[in-house]
Amino acid sequence: MKKLLTALLFAPAVALAAGAAVHLDKAPDVQNDKAALQSGARTFVNYCLNCHGASFVRYNRLTELGLTEHQVKENLLFTADKIGEPMRVAARAGEQKVWFGAAPPDLSLIARARASADGSGADWLYTYLRSFYVDEKRPTGWNNTVFENVGMPHVLWQLQGAQVLNKEHKLELAVPGMLSPAEYDKVVGDLVGFMVWLAEPDAGFRKRLGFGVLAFLVVLFGFAYAMKKQFWKDIK
Structure with a gap:
């Protein structure tokens, strides 16, 4: 029973690790850009929350991004x-199993889970969301060069457009979307940044606290050293 529970716990991370090793593009770091995180939250709610939940985070935490x-x-x-x-996810788990064969994983900790799997974290998510292509052999009509035979459809296809694999097996934009490639990359970068924030909303505070503690220790060391010199100045 214990082994079964462990397997179920790490199943999403194992699934994400599937597929051959590919080149990953560097995801932009937007953790200090509240406007970008707000944009990512908007994209997440409109496009991801239909199937994927983020049940470890409550809506009121979004006020930490500068929203009222x-x-x-x-x-x-x-x-x-x-x-x-x-x-929580809008769709029911039972319905999702019928539609996709399995319920899509919760995305609360997806960035940390991916980072734990192979250290790629945000870079994997950023490359994955930009690597869908048309594949009529797949049930959803889509495939992905980062996650081969993925069950997830390309929910952002209207924004990006439709990519295909050319003769060199490289991605090529066949049908333009609502956004230019640069604009789409920005949307995905903001979305991934938001998912990184979702995985650890207190990360910024923790880092600031860490720097504060280090600064305090430096000042304390100065006082301790001065006190030591004062105590031992008459001892030869």
């Missing part, structure tokens, strides 16, 4: 009635 409770309620509160509720 009114803004959260009016623009982002789609799957709950109260701002203090978790960011």
